[in-house]
Amino acid sequence: MKLTVQVRLLPTPVQAAALEATLSACNEAANWVSGVAFEKGVRRNFELREHTYGEIKARWGLGAQAAQHVIKKTCDAYATLKANLTAGNLGKPGSRRYRKAAEKPLVFRPQGAQPYDDRMLSWQTAARRVSIWTVAGRIKDVAFTASPEQLAMLGMYRKGESDLLMRDGMWFLLATCDVPAAEPNTDPHDFLGVDLGIVNIATTSDGEIMAGRELNRIRTRERKLRTKLQKKNTPSAKRRLKKRRYKEARRAKDINHKIAKHVVAEAERTGRGIALEDLTGIRERVRLRKPQRATHSSWSFAQLGQFIAYKARRAGVPMVYVDPAYTSRTCAECGHIDRANRVSQAWFACRSCGFVDHADRNGSRNIRARARELWRRGAESAAPAPPPRQRGGAGRERSIAASGARCAIPALAPGS
Structure with a gap:
């Protein structure tokens, strides 16, 4: 790789x-x-x-x-x-x-x-x-x-x-x-579901929450500072803007690297795969009020997903991408789907069985369940078969499509 x-x-x-x-x-x-x-x-x-x-x-x-x-x-x-x-x-x-x-x-x-x-x-x-x-x-x-x-x-x-x-x-x-990739684990006994978000950057199905409140506060402060400096428009303000222009991106990148490293290490240690939501096109699908647009636009979910994917591929940990539809509204215990189940940003309460849990943890458990089902369907008799080779060769993951989602395992090196 x-x-x-x-x-x-x-x-x-x-x-x-x-x-x-x-x-x-x-x-x-x-x-x-x-x-x-x-x-x-x-x-x-x-x-x-x-x-x-x-x-x-x-x-x-x-x-x-x-x-x-x-x-x-x-x-x-x-x-x-x-x-x-x-x-x-x-x-x-x-x-x-x-x-x-x-x-x-x-x-x-x-x-x-x-x-x-x-x-x-x-x-x-x-x-x-x-x-x-x-x-x-x-x-x-x-x-x-x-x-x-x-x-x-x-x-x-x-x-x-x-x-x-x-x-x-x-x-x-x-x-x-x-760098040679590790031997892929083609028979994981379970999956570690990871729910990506803005308030909580990543929440695993094990119940571990990696909060993003500090990063969001920093981003808000940086946006306010940039606005003030741009209005001032003096030579010293321009110098300060130039000096700080990559600071926020570097901090977010560092945090994403640490989270990705921790998630992959936990999955590798326990012999599990990693399940993520396929969030492609989410910015186009979501309509937001003006105060929320800057926060949503600065959400670096794609970068974090890329970091997890390449670190997992290097460690031989299989990756599964599932359909994100209704993962936040579905009860992880009984499967009941209702918009009212999501009481607030932080809490989930099922209107059918009364199950109560942290909303992001409930979502990550749904992601894990979908990954299990997807992997079972795609690997009933053998490991998932790769699609026709695309431009990019061995640098791309092998993938299969099933039930509106995709499942990937690390690509093998030539001759392996």
Whole structure:
């Protein structure tokens, strides 16, 4: 399975200037290539190379490998745009947002990430040094820092391209590592249901509640501060806005990583699978009042789900995605469905049998029950069969569809 390890570069001022000039030249060339691709309607790598390769090398002084990566980066960006347009992620055809994205060339930021392969970048992991190509020539002995775990992963599993980028004045390399996945557990004896929410970020069917009140308070405070600074609109206010712009996202990401790690470890320890709701499209399905929109929009359920999925795949823990319909209104004891069962955000009281429980825990038990039934149907005689191979190969999970839901087990490595 593919994982990305982020290491921080510690260049000297001279090295940093060369790296900055390299990123600027590569992204300026990518903007020109994007214009050519848009004007001529060429989106394929080899076709676009015929129109742009020589000009890139002559005008910006890029090496052969750098020029090819600039062209490939542009083609990949247009492929991503096409996929988003097709999926409706940028609105309906003819809408203002759709036309804004489709009717002009793509533009790359001056400090956008630039891919490097092993011909342009070499690692001395033990010495914590890299040798990297720049427009000023090859720069050797660029120091980097990483944790012992990251160094071990780089030394054993690094394979493929790495991306150079600058963020908030700091330099990073994003290295691709091909980490072998654990042997998948194809016969879990039960499932750990996980209910994702805003007030409580995650609630398990074991009754464990990971509350999100502190994170929500921080988000509210950050929104109020951003509003005040934007109204003030002074140079110092703009500097403060720039300094704080990623703080909230970093905190939420850290919390999601910790929750995902804990959930996967508990499932692995007890020999169970993990059951989640399939929340795809929930933002479009839910209508909210204005005061609730910001809170709902900042809910990072997709990120948490991705973290749980990749950590589970790495640990060999099977994943099941169930239909989320009425999980919050269904009694986990008798199965009675009634909107009135949900007394409040926190409490559930069944109008039929009188069962009372925490609302999110009741929902997680329903998720677990649906996962059991789905797995039983999909694995009566054998493990669930994979669908036809999709674009992305071994990096995708195997899945089956049953009863409006999907069930997934970790993909096996080739030859396993």
